[in-house]
Amino acid sequence: MKNILGVASSLAIMASMAIAEPSGTFRQAHEVGSGAASSLDPISKGRVFQVTEKIMSRLVRPDMEGRPSPDLAISWSANDDATVWTLKLRSGVTFHDGSTFGAEDVVYSLERVLDPEMDSPARSAIAMVSAVEATAADTIQLTLTSSFADLPLLLMDYRLRMIPEGSGDTIATTGIGTGPFMVESFDAEGTTKLVANENYFDGAPGVAAMEIIGITDGQARLQALLGGQIDMERGITAQQRVMLDGSDNFNIQVIPTGNWRGLIFRTDVAPFDDVRVRKALRMVADRQEMVDLVMGGGGVVACDSPVGPTDQYHAELECPQDIEGAKMLLAEAGFPDGIDIDLHVATLEPTWPVLAEVYQNQAAEAGIRINIIQVPSDGYWNEVWMQKDAVTTRWNERPADQALNEIYLSTAKWNESYYKDAAFDVILSQARSELDFEARRALYVQAQAHLLETAGTLIPYHVTRLVGTTSRVDNLDAVENNSVRWHLVTVD
Numbered sequence: 001m002k003n004i005l006g007v008a009s010s011l012a013i014m015a016s017m018a019i020a021e022p023s024g025t026f027r028q029a030h031e032v033g034s035g036a037a038s039s040l041d042p043i044s045k046g047r048v049f050q051v052t053e054k055i056m057s058r059l060v061r062p063d064m065e066g067r068p069s070p071d072l073a074i075s076w077s078a079n080d081d082a083t084v085w086t087l088k089l090r091s092g093v094t095f096h097d098g099s100t101f102g103a104e105d106v107v108y109s110l111e112r113v114l115d116p117e118m119d120s121p122a123r124s125a126i127a128m129v130s131a132v133e134a135t136a137a138d139t140i141q142l143t144l145t146s147s148f149a150d151l152p153l154l155l156m157d158y159r160l161r162m163i164p165e166g167s168g169d170t171i172a173t174t175g176i177g178t179g180p181f182m183v184e185s186f187d188a189e190g191t192t193k194l195v196a197n198e199n200y201f202d203g204a205p206g207v208a209a210m211e212i213i214g215i216t217d218g219q220a221r222l223q224a225l226l227g228g229q230i231d232m233e234r235g236i237t238a239q240q241r242v243m244l245d246g247s248d249n250f251n252i253q254v255i256p257t258g259n260w261r262g263l264i265f266r267t268d269v270a271p272f273d274d275v276r277v278r279k280a281l282r283m284v285a286d287r288q289e290m291v292d293l294v295m296g297g298g299g300v301v302a303c304d305s306p307v308g309p310t311d312q313y314h315a316e317l318e319c320p321q322d323i324e325g326a327k328m329l330l331a332e333a334g335f336p337d338g339i340d341i342d343l344h345v346a347t348l349e350p351t352w353p354v355l356a357e358v359y360q361n362q363a364a365e366a367g368i369r370i371n372i373i374q375v376p377s378d379g380y381w382n383e384v385w386m387q388k389d390a391v392t393t394r395w396n397e398r399p400a401d402q403a404l405n406e407i408y409l410s411t412a413k414w415n416e417s418y419y420k421d422a423a424f425d426v427i428l429s430q431a432r433s434e435l436d437f438e439a440r441r442a443l444y445v446q447a448q449a450h451l452l453e454t455a456g457t458l459i460p461y462h463v464t465r466l467v468g469t470t471s472r473v474d475n476l477d478a479v480e481n482n483s484v485r486w487h488l489v490t491v492d
Contacts, residue, residue: 022196022208024491026473027230029215031348035379038188038214040175041168042161043113043120045381049158051192051212054486055096056161056177059087059106060152062483066310066397068152072101072162072178082147082435089138093201095164096182103134108165110142121413122159124406128432146433149440153399158482180205180487189214206475206490216377218350222468225250231473231491234481236466237350238296244468253467253478256300258308258397260462261351263343263359266389267456268418276333278456280326281341284363287319287460294354299461305448306395306403308462313400313444317452326366338367344388348377352392355460386416393457397480400444404428408451417456424450 032038034046042052060076063069073087093101110132113122128151131143142151162178163171175183178201181194194210213230215221222240224230236244236252244250265272265281272278282304291299300309303319330339345356353374360370375384385391393416398406405428406412410420424447431443451457469476472492477484 022198022205024207024472025209025211026207026232026489026491027211027213028232028234029213029221029224029230031221032189032214032216032378033348033381035382036188037382039172040183040186041172042159042163043118043122044172045121047159048188048192048212051175051183051186051194052161052177053158053179053481053484054181054194054210055175055179055183056163057179058156058158058160059089059162060155062156062480064477064479064483066480066483068156072106073155076152078149078151082149082151083144085142085144085151086135087140087142089140090201091138093178094199095178096176096197097164099164101162101178102137103140105162105165106140107132107134108168109162110160112163112168113160119413120159121406122157124409124412124414125154125157125160125402127405146429147435148432149435149437150399150401154402156399156482157402158396181210184209187214200487202485202487205487210486217347219347222350225468225470228470232467232469232476234465234467235350236468237354238294238298238466239354240350241296241466241468249471251469251471251473253465253469253476254298255465255467255478255480256310257463257465257480258306258311258403259395259465259480260302260306260308260459261294261349261355261392261394262460263355263458264385264391264393264417265341265456265458266418267420269389271333271335271339272389272456274333275454276329277335277339279453280329280333280366281363281368282319282452282455282458283322283326283329284366284368285319285359285458285460286321286362289362290355290358290460293358294351295461295463298464298466300464302459302462303448304452304455304457304459306398306407306457306459307400307444307448308397311400313441315445315448317449319452321362323365326368330367335367338369340369340371341390342371342373342388343390343392344373344375344384345392346375346377346380346384348380349392349394352394356392359458386414397482401428401432404444404447407457408455419454419456421450421454424454 030050037046039046058071059073061071075088133141180200184193192212196205198204225233287301303317427447434440474490475488
């Protein structure tokens, strides 16, 4: 597996699109999901990704089709068994503090992710990397514990941002990176102000400033968009869309994604520790009805797999609603009269309450009585998610290997359902070391089929995202968030 290069031609295209004179201010919201613990450290649980994506660069970024393309690394190649990868770095790049970007910064950034004491959720994305070495000022070498043909896919992770060597103690507040915008002021729960980095390697940004405003509630974010306090909201629901359609003051982007919303039942506590119970909880779902009622048709039915419909390893599975089958499984598990469940829901994600209500009605047919408990949005990720036995969740699109490992591997930090299955872990390990594409694909498909039988996560659909903007916004890429080229955005 030699000479695997990034798509260099895209660099010239992006450079030609860059705008020389930044002007105006672009405003968007973030949800303050980690409260006062929100930070600019890209590998921390409390990272505000709406900021870090604009101020820091990755080695590899997804292009408009989601394929690996150059960012701070301009090319990459592997040895014959894909156990050693060499990345050539971009030259002439400077950090926001004026220091020069180089191989030593990459070594520092990646070793920081890999350090067990950092306890970073990003560690699982590159856990197969055993050594990071600077072989020249503009070259790094990654040595893996086993063969892995898809490493560039994982280097696109939105948390794997490069920071200056030695900056770990201050990065949470300074946010120094090489991205198109620089931090002027950071307010974890208020308004964070960014200014254009006119020395950005892909060209000066189109806007002079950005403001990232903390707004915890989904409905409040819609009202802020309608009132002109923000210029973009990437979480518009089908129900909210009717308030924007037909108005010259707003535009809507319709973007199919691998993002998903779902319900989590912790597999380490009763009664969800019984595989029959958790399978029954998923069998009662009419997923197409959920797409229609929750998403207004804006979604693709998923069969409890986090792998998006356009991913090369996506498994075509069948998961029809089966009320009688669910009743039989519950009876076998000792619940012939059904079961009572407290489901914790917040308005942090606007579709969660509707999803919970639709599921409540569907599950009732099998004697599953869902008690919906409304909880505050502020601090949801710290105080409810991975704390309560049954909760709502959401994930943005990830490559198959990353999604399966990060969400379900027994040792994964963000294994939110506390799913531990030795057979599943073995399948993932085999897939990572398999160099033949078709054989590797078969293993990832097998892993997804295994989840359909055993998981504690109900994933009813992948989201077709509705992005609402004010009419003053131009040049916003109509793609999944992880691929947006923020320096191209302009405002009237």
